[in-house]
Amino acid sequence: MQQPETSPDSATLLEIIRTQTEIAKAGLDLGGVMDLVARRAQVLAHGAGAVVELAEGDEMVYRATAGIAEPQLGLRIRSQGSLSGLCVRERRILMCADSETDPRVDREACRKVGLRSMLVVPLNHQEQTVGVIKVVSPEVDAFSESDVQVLGLMSELIAAAMFHATQFEASELYHRATHDALTGLANRALFYDRLRQSLTQAARHEERVAVLNLDMDGLKPINDGYGHRAGDAALCEVAARIRQACRKSDTAARTGGDEFGVVLPRVAHRSAIEQHCDRLAERISAVPLHFDDHRLPLGASIGFAIFPDDGTELDALLEHADAAMYASKRTRKAAR
Numbered sequence: 001m002q003q004p005e006t007s008p009d010s011a012t013l014l015e016i017i018r019t020q021t022e023i024a025k026a027g028l029d030l031g032g033v034m035d036l037v038a039r040r041a042q043v044l045a046h047g048a049g050a051v052v053e054l055a056e057g058d059e060m061v062y063r064a065t066a067g068i069a070e071p072q073l074g075l076r077i078r079s080q081g082s083l084s085g086l087c088v089r090e091r092r093i094l095m096c097a098d099s100e101t102d103p104r105v106d107r108e109a110c111r112k113v114g115l116r117s118m119l120v121v122p123l124n125h126q127e128q129t130v131g132v133i134k135v136v137s138p139e140v141d142a143f144s145e146s147d148v149q150v151l152g153l154m155s156e157l158i159a160a161a162m163f164h165a166t167q168f169e170a171s172e173l174y175h176r177a178t179h180d181a182l183t184g185l186a187n188r189a190l191f192y193d194r195l196r197q198s199l200t201q202a203a204r205h206e207e208r209v210a211v212l213n214l215d216m217d218g219l220k221p222i223n224d225g226y227g228h229r230a231g232d233a234a235l236c237e238v239a240a241r242i243r244q245a246c247r248k249s250d251t252a253a254r255t256g257g258d259e260f261g262v263v264l265p266r267v268a269h270r271s272a273i274e275q276h277c278d279r280l281a282e283r284i285s286a287v288p289l290h291f292d293d294h295r296l297p298l299g300a301s302i303g304f305a306i307f308p309d310d311g312t313e314l315d316a317l318l319e320h321a322d323a324a325m326y327a328s329k330r331t332r333k334a335a336r
Contacts, residue, residue: 008150012044016153023161029181030173031189033161034064037133041154042066045119045147047135052123052158053084054131054177060084063177063189068114069136071315074192075109082106084132087120091129093148094120097141117142121155125162125173133158180254182232183239191253191261195314198251198265202307209307210273212262212280213321214242215329217299219258230291237289238298245280260300270306277302301329 008016019040023033034052042050049067053060060082062075079085083105087094096102096118099110110116115136123131133155135147162173178190186194195211202209216238223231235258242252242260251263267273281302288295303324305317 008044008146008153012150015040015044016150016157019154020157023157030161030176031064031178031180031187033158034177034189035066037154037158038064038066041133041135041151044154045135045143045150047119047137047142047147048139049113049115049136051113051134051136052131053134054123054174055079055085055088055129056174060088060131061193063131063193067136068138072113073189074194074196075112076193076196077106077109082109083118083120084134087122087132088129091122091124093122093152095143095148096120114138116140119143119147119151121148121151123155123162124159130162130173180239183236183254185239185243185260186251186253188253188255191251191255191263192314194251194253195263198263199307199312199314199317202265203312207265208267208309210264210267210304211307211317211321212264212277212302212304213318213325214260214262214280214300214302215325216258216260217301217329218297222296226291226294226296230294230296233291234289234296234298238284238300241284241298242280245276245283267306270309273304273306277304301325303328 019036022036038050038052047067049069051062051069052064054063058079059076060079062069062072065073079088083094083096086104096105099105099107099116099118113136116138117140118134118136120132120134122129123133133151135143135151137143178187179185180187198209201207216235219231219234222234239254239260242262246252246262249265253261255261281300285299288297303321303326305311305320305324307317310320311317
């Protein structure tokens with residue numbers, strides 16, 4: 001077991017203060033705050049990965065991930081029988097020295113992430129424990145008392161952000177944590193969550209699911225030529241046009257700076273998805289955005305993948321959709 005100092009050193013405390021400043025800049029973007037804290041918690045608490053999990057019904061959902069836990073974004077585990085669920089119920093810090101021998105943990109979930117030890121701290125919002133922040137390691141007995149204190153401080157930063165992001169009910173907190181603050185679309189974490197759920201349902205009922213990857217064209221020239229206010233307006237308009245093309249059962253998300261994704265459950269044939277992508281591209285580019293007496297052209301390159309035709313695993317499907325999107329972008333550039 002590590003034997004560092006029993007309390008965080010000055011450099012670590014300074015980094016926590018810097019994190020607090022970045023959280024303040026993020027404002028109401030709670031999803032962005034959770035991503036930031038997961039990344040910083042991993043480093044400052046000497047883990048190989050970190051997760052922010054929210055308690056939703058009888059499940060714990062991975063809403064932000066870093067390090068070795070990053071591929072599991074959107075993962076759902078049963079609250080009962082997991083250390084995270086126990087942490088929520090008991091509202092106290094819990095440590096697992098070895099997941100292979102600790103009866104409190106979900107061993108299958110631990111193996112999926114690749115962890116052997118972990119440190120779990122409750123996240124409190126308005127007198128209610130709404131989730132946990134967890135740092136993990138593939139090594140046995142990896143965490144010290146100093147790491148406990150660091151993670152406790154990081155959990156307080158998220159709690160403060162939760163308080164400022166929403167002083168309303170848990171449903172508002174959930175919305176802030178799962179939606180993009182600028183466009184109002186689902187964020188990357190909710191996109192992965194919905195995609196995982198759709199794939200599970202499709203496998204059970206022998207259905208098809210399509211996942212679309214969209215890359216907005218021309219955001220950098222808009223930002224450079226007209227300022228970031230114009231760029232934000234263009235992003236919001238593209239998001240609105242994507243949303244208008246979606247069914248109630250679809251999930252449209254902003255997954256990165258100028259990147260969007262759509263989950264389309266229960267689709268029929270590849271030709272129907274190809275036509276849908278063509279119509280969506282036309283909808284996005286049909287009318288320029290009017291901004292401060294300027295006409296800003298909008299456009300997007302779109303690629304897609306279909307489960308199970310193009311793969312049965314989440315990562316393989318996203319890679320296929322990404323490759324198709326870049327092929328579309330090259331074709332569009334060549335046609336100009």
